[in-house]
Amino acid sequence: MGGSEIRRNMPLFSIGIVMQLTDLSARQIRYYEEHELISPARTEGNKRLFSLNDIDKLLEIKDLIDQGVNMAGIKQIYNVKQQTAISAAEKKQAEKTRRELSDADLRKLLRKELLQAGRFNRSANHGDMSRFFH
Amino acid sequence: MGGSEIRRNMPLFSIGIVMQLTDLSARQIRYYEEHELISPARTEGNKRLFSLNDIDKLLEIKDLIDQGVNMAGIKQIYNVKQQTAISAAEKKQAEKTRRELSDADLRKLLRKELLQAGRFNRSANHGDMSRFFH
DNA sequence: AAACATATGTTAGATTATCTGACATGAAAT
């Protein structure tokens, strides 16, 4: 378990390769990054470089998307802090609102989507990149 | 062991990444390709795409280079057909010459370089890319 | 139904990464 973590987080793959490997569009991949589901590294020249872990995560996301889960659901699953671009002033109110929502509506939302998603047990904590390496 | 071969031959890495991973210059990598030591795939747009096996091979080559073996030696080791760009007319004579050389000088060359190279037993038939993946 | 939000497509213009081919060069071989 030592260097394995390092290896799996090593930034190696261009977005073109990741598109092929995941069957996602560049737009989708960038959109998921925008929503902080992944955080690929960058070259000096600002090109994205993805790790095995990034690709695994994208495969998981794709899985969820294919099963009808939306961004909000996926964010909940990965507990990514909600709220994308709100002014500091709005934030307080938004936070309050969110808290009010979270016990009622959010639970409902999650339950609905997860149940609808059907089978759902990725026992391993990573996607299917193992396909590509032994 | 089925898909493992496929996986190790899957073209995934840009030359920039391979440079970092192998600590070879782009010039060197292209030069070794020119001498048919590796044959990386290409994108539609003609950019090189390297596989794990390509990278392993480059690491081996680097090893040999570091130990003072020259192209000719490396080519012999991988038995890459010699002769780069000779006219058909010249080829006949060249072929004869080569055969005359091969039993005397070539053996000498090989022995000299291999012995000088010292320890030399990569038991596995691949380089150190295993470092990067589990 | 109308208005809005979400997720993705598409296009444009800019920039980076890579390509080939040529010339330069120090070290090694002849």
Add this chain to the structure above:
DNA sequence: ATTTCATGTCAGATAATCTAACATATGTTT
């Protein structure tokens, strides 16, 4: 003293990727 080898470096061309903006289909709210 020349050649050859292995690599560096540069120039000009092309491909891959980037961000930002607008377009849009589908789903959600009011």
